[in-house]
Amino acid sequence: MFTSTGSVFTLSTTLNELPLGQTAVICAIGGDGELRTRIQSMGLRVGRAVAVIRRSRFGGPLQVRIGTTDLLIRPQQALLVELEPLS
Amino acid sequence: MKRVALLGMPNTGKSTFFNRLTGAAAKVGNWPGVTVDLLSAKVLLGAEMVEIVDLPGIYNLHGFAEDERVARRFLEENAVDLLLVIVNATQLDRQLALVLQLQSLGLPILVLLNMGDEATRLGIQIDESHLSADLQIPVLTISAKHGHGFGPAKTKLTEMLRSAEPARKASMTEVFADDDALESRLDQLFERNVNVPLTSSERFSDRLDxxxxxxxxxxxxxxxAMLGMFEAVYTLGAPLQDAVAWLLEVVKADAVTPAVIGWSPVLQSFLLDGLFDGVGTVLSFLPIIVLFFLFMAIVEDSGYLSRAAFLMDAFMSRLGLDGRAFVMQLMGFGCNVPALMGTRVMRSRGLRLLTMLIIPFSLCSARLQVFVFFTTAIFEPWAAPLVLFSLYVASFLAAFMTAVIYRHRLTHAEPLLLELPPYRFPTGAQMWLRGWREVTHFLREASGFILLGVVLVWFLTHYPFGIEPASAETLAGRMSALFAPIFEPIGIDNLMTIALIFGFVAKEIVLGAMAVIYGVGEGQLAGIVAGRTDWVQAYSFMLFVLIYTPCLSTVAVLKQESKSWKFTAFAVGWPLFLAWSVSFIFYQGARWLGL
Known part of the structure; x- marks a missing residue:
């Protein structure tokens, strides 16, 4: 459905924008210290591969998968998770 | 006595393991330095009694979440001999981080890889002995739910305790030491010892999701699903509650009443209408609490609460709540008491308090009795269902309005970060244990308060002794005369005000109280009420009954769960104010319109 040469992925994106079913590697996590710690201790850490499984309707949370763990994260927080451009 | 702290991330089956190790003997208790209750139990390991303390699930020893602070404080303030760490074997890439953090405390550690059966099913291979050698910590694989590997784990624990150095408190001085260094160690450990299949077949949970x-x-x-659970709890619960009520009636009529014959009338009334009815109020909640938590165990352990959050969060987040709050609010429509206790799944205090603030607005089955009576007594048959429906709408509106008003004060844009565990089903033993524990907790924490309240209302409605109970000359009657300037503007007369004082104890007794107040049988009550009140007054009364304090037991549980008198007072005061305002606007508005 998406090709890796598509221009969308040449810039770094956030977890929010990752299309369903695609896997990308986390390159940075924003937010203040406390929120960042929260996100990291749930397993969203730099260097880990992450995929979006589904999005809920009306701007609700995303279901994301890191390794064998599935998490719910709201779009506001997913915005803080930056992803490496897919090559 | 030696002491073991049980630690682990949420959703690792830590509680299941704790239950298997300690059985039903566990007790909730206070600990130095810690503001929340922790479960603990004494078990015989080898030749000595050992105390096992179940600490709250934490993701990060150095984190800022309330549970993480509690776990840290506990280890700083209480000497322990050993840390027993439960790890989810299917998520070692994430969970070993906690083991490494705990290792830096320098206390003896035993690591149990739980859910070994799930890991096998997913094709995850763990080199247990190699991992143990790398960590320099004993590591064993178990399945707490099915009991596999439980024996060897217990033996190892006993053996380690026997040779352990004296217990000591943990020092967290270096807690904020570089977690980054830990990360590379974690990756290394995981790569060397765990093999996760790259392409796993679609899991059962994925298909169900x-x-x-x-x-x-x-x-x-x-x-x-919610409707089904609701129906199940209350269709099973109602006959049980009736049975308890019948049994109490029999005991009262055949045992207690004859026993107190000849005693002074005041003492008789105190024992029968005060003390005995107070005990009855407490007991009548027990069946519904057990049933509720049997089903809650399924909802919680199955992982469906996280799914509810996924589905409802878009709406609930605007109210400062999340989807789990909505589940508890819905359950509150059966009975507020267990729904309030169920909010314990929310680990953030602000979110939990806000949820506890809105649950009492849920139109519970006790209030429904009062409304059904009033709507059929006062309204035309065609209008009655609509009136009832409008009260359900008012119930949601009051809850959502309260959430919107107080969301900023209680929850500061709390991030929703929830694990979505695979679907699991609890064992029957787990469900029963849950129900049993909640009931004993309710009896210990709330029963005294409820009893005291019932006795107080008995006193208000019976003093001075020797006159007609609940009449205008009693304390309650005089109170209602005193409150007249408050209740007249909302169309509620003195006699109805006395009923509201009774209603503070429980809505179940409002109708009975009105029968006493009007001096008629409950059968003739409908005619009397219809003759004395018009529909505007009746609706104003119902709005007030809907919104103000649901019952004494709810207040007792608000206190039990929040552990704060201040919050409890607020959770009683705000609905009183709201109830009056809503009734005032309705009553005066309707009168102004000439209705």
Whole structure:
């Protein structure tokens, strides 16, 4: 459905924008210290591969998968998770 | 006595393991330095008694979440001999981080890889002995739910305790030491010892989620599931409650009443209408609490609460709540008491308090009795269902309005970061244990308060002794005369005000109280009420009954769960104010319109 040469992925994106079913590697996590710690201790850490499984309707949370763990994260927080451009 | 602290991330089956190790003997208790209750139990390991303390699940020893602070404080303030760490074997890439953090405390550690059966099913291979050698910590694989590997784990624990150095408190001085260094160690450990298949076949949970979290059918199915659970709890619960009520009646009539014959009338009344009815109030909640938590155990352990959050969060987040709050609010429509106790799944205090603030607005089955009576007594048959429906709408509106008003004060944009565990089903033993524990907790924490309240209302409605109970000359009657300037503007007369004082104890007794106040049998009550009140007054009264304090037991549980008198006072005061305001606007508005 998406090709890796598509221009969308040449810039770094956030977890929010990752299309369903695609896997990308986390390159940075924003937010203040406390929120960042929260996100990291749930397993969203730099260097880990992450995929979006589904999005809920009306701007609700995303279901994301890191390794064998599935998490719910709201779009506001997913915005803080930056992803490496897919090559 | 030696002491073991049980630690682990949430959703690792830590509680299941704790239950298997300690049975039903566990007790809730206070600990130095810690503001929340922790479960603990004494078990015989080898030749000595050992105390096992179940600490709250934490993701990060150095984190800022309330549970993480509690676990840290506990280890700083209480000497322990050993840390027993439960790890989910299917998520070692994440969970070993906690083991490494705990290792830096320098206390003896035993690591149990739980859910070994799930890991096998997913094709995850763990080199247990190699991992143990790398960590320099004993590591054993178990399945707490099915009991596999439980024996060897217990033996190892006993053996380690026997040779352990004296217990000591943990020092957290270096807690904020570089977690980054830990990360590379974690990756190394994981790569060397764990093999996760690259392409796993679609899991059962994924297939089920495709249906239950479907973009169109997910929400309707969620409401159906909630309705089903609701029906199950209360259709099973109602006959049980009736049975308890019948049994109490029999005991009262055949045992207690004859026993107190010849005693002074005041003492008789105190024992029968005060003390005995107070005990009855407490007991009548027990069946519904057990049933509720049997089903809650399923909802919680199955992972469906996280799914509810997924489905409802878009709406609930605007109220400062999340989807789990909505589940508890819905359960509150049966009975507020267990729904309040169920909020314990929310680990953030602000979120939990806000949820506890809105649950009492849920139109519970006790209030429904009063409304059904009033709507059929006062309104035309065609209008009665509509009136009832409007009260349900008012119930949601009051809850959502309260959430919107107080969300900023209680929850500061709390991030929703929830694990979505695979679907699991609890064992029967787990469900029973849950129900049993909640009931004993309720009896210990709330019963005294409820009893005291019932006795107080008995006193108000019976003093001075020797006159007609609940008449205008009693304390309650004089109070209602005193409150007249408050209740007259909302169309509630003195006699009805006395009923509201009774209603503070429980809505179940409002109708009975009105029968006493009007001096008629409950059968003739409808005619009397219809003759004395018009529909505007009746609706104003119902709005007030809907919104103000649901019952004494709710207040007792608000205190039990929040552990704060201040919050409890607020959770009683705000609805009183809201109830009056809503009734005032309705009553005066209707009168102004000439109705």
């Amino acid at each position: 495709r249906i239950l979290l479907h973009p169109w059918f997910g929400l309707p199915m969620f409401f159906l």
